[in-house]
Amino acid sequence: MTYTVECSLEDFPAWSGGLDRLNELRAKGGCEEVEQFLEECNCGEPMSDTDINDYLWFDVEQDFPQYFKEDEEEEEDD
Numbered sequence: 816m817t818y819t820v821e822c823s824l825e826d827f828p829a830w831s832g833g834l835d836r837l838n839e840l841r842a843k844g845g846c847e848e849v850e851q852f853l854e855e856c857n858c859g860e861p862m863s864d865t866d867i868n869d870y871l872w873f874d875v876e877q878d879f880p881q882y883f884k885e886d887e888e889e890e891e892d893d
Contacts, residue, residue: 819861820864824849824850825841825846825847825850827867831868832871832873833868833870833871833872834871835872836875836883837871839882840871840879840882843882845881849875849882852878
């Protein structure tokens with residue numbers, strides 16, 4: 816049985832570390848760019864919710880470091 820759900824990355828129900836990364840993307844406006852990247856990489860093939868969450872948790876920061884860098888002001892304050 817196959818169950819397919821279409822939703823934007825912005826609305827994806829991530830969990831654990833994937834949710835942490837997704838919240839960072841939401842805050843910095845990176846969801847649309849990452850979603851487009853995932854669609855292109857998978858040639859339109861559907862991904863499981865676990866695949867998406869694992870990508871967010873373990874790989875998105877490498878592919879899109881601009882959304883995960885600490886603000887320079889925050890680093891200076893530490």
